[in-house]
Amino acid sequence: MSTVSWITARGLFGRRRFLLLLPLPALLVLLAVLSRALRVDPGEWGPPVLVGLGLAVVLPVVALIVGTGVLGAEIDDGTVVHILTKPLPRWQIVLPKLAVATGVTAVTVAVPLYVAGVLAHSVRLGLALAAAAAVGALAYSALFVALSLLTRRPVLLGLVYVLIWEGLLGNFVSGTKVLSIQQYVIALADRLAPTGLLETSVSVPVAAVMSALVSVGFTVLAIDRLRSFSVAGETS
């Protein structure tokens, strides 16, 4: 593990906001277990729990908390200066941080999604959801890490993207779905395990290409922005 990853991980797990990660995945598993225990038809509880909660809320919100935490929190409290005053090419700072964000998000979300997928249908669906969530974790993390460098309010803007763009506009304006990471994840999961539980609105090639474009594009943007990182001038 690189020193940047180590500091990032220590910082992430050392902050209280990390505890925010736990309730949502726990709720996802709880609802799936309850539905299964009460013998509710998976066709009824599957879509709202797996997609409505798992892919539309748990994945992006966890990615938002972690993705803005690995760099945005350090920018907020000024500790980022310690890493920036080192003779490291900026990609050597962004990539380890992105790796930590993606890894933590993927593990936090994939495990409960796997459990819920198994309970809803099969191990194959569980694995498909976990794998697609890992791809989504990378794309969301790249977006939110870049947002940390583009704006001083990355959490707010991230929430606007998740809740307004993906959550609200996606229901009314079909074109917005082409720019929705959530839709890519659904399409990929459904391709890996076609079950009829997931309703897709973008094709698999679009999902794959766009996931890659979002991940690479925002990572490159983040590296470039970090090269020109300015410390906000206090007036003294």
Add this chain to the structure above:
Amino acid sequence: MSAISAERTTPAQARSTSTLALAGVSRWYGNVVAVNDISMSLGPGVTGLLGPNGAGKTTLLHMMAGFLAPSRGTVTLDGRPTWRNPDVYRRLGLVSEREAVHTFLSAYEFVLASAKLHRLPDPAEAARRAIALVELESAQDRRIGTYSKGMRQRARVAAALVHEPQVLLLDEPFNGMDPRQRLHMMELLHRLGGAGRTILFSSHILEEVEQVSGTVQVMVAGRLAASGDFRTIRRLMTNRPHVFAVRSTDDRALAVALMAEPSVTGVELGRAELTVRAGDYGAFTRALPRIALTRGIRVRQLVPEDESLESVFSYLVEA
């Protein structure tokens, strides 16, 4: 004081010293000019960057450290720009004003991480040496979150020094330190400067600069107001006109008597008090009681009106 001594640092610096050069540097935010056309060259030794709050010291330091692009002009370290050039951090260390440390790490972990990020050949030894330099060995394994402000500052200095940079920039390093810690930091800067490193620290307190550095750069309202030997600048400050408000039993008679005094450059008779301008502080404060005594006037109040640091700086700008 222990650990790294001047002798130990000398061989490293003997190979090379660094020069930080600013040429016509300005920085503005919209319509506000924070730094206005500053040129200077900093070589080995300790230099104090003195100026009142809001003078633009931090903005200037950020540009020197590569954390802010100059709107105009160039900042270079040994001829290479500091902006968008992470390589300069091989030779440059920064201790920023903001008290930002990874509180979840111990000082040793924190400094060791810095050493590793610098890719030093023996990071553990470098970390131990830097911690010894700031005398933090006894607390090095405690979480930084449990430290006092002065200890945190020393941990930050240790992290900034771990790669033995030729240039060290410190923004208000004495803020929040108790007198002993302050003395310790001053001695440390002295030794580093004496060993051939280029040290620049900012401060808004005259005495701090006086005790640490022989050379001073004075900033006022974004401009370089004075530059050079501290004693010369100190003399300018001491000999500037002073303004006093005086109340007495007979202001008019006192005004007449004061006008005959060589040390007094002007007297204004107000309704309730006299405003006296004195060119020589010492001579005036000695003359006033003598005059009052010989004229049988009782001085009820003597208040220096213009003693704020800002007024001293303003005077320097006009001088």
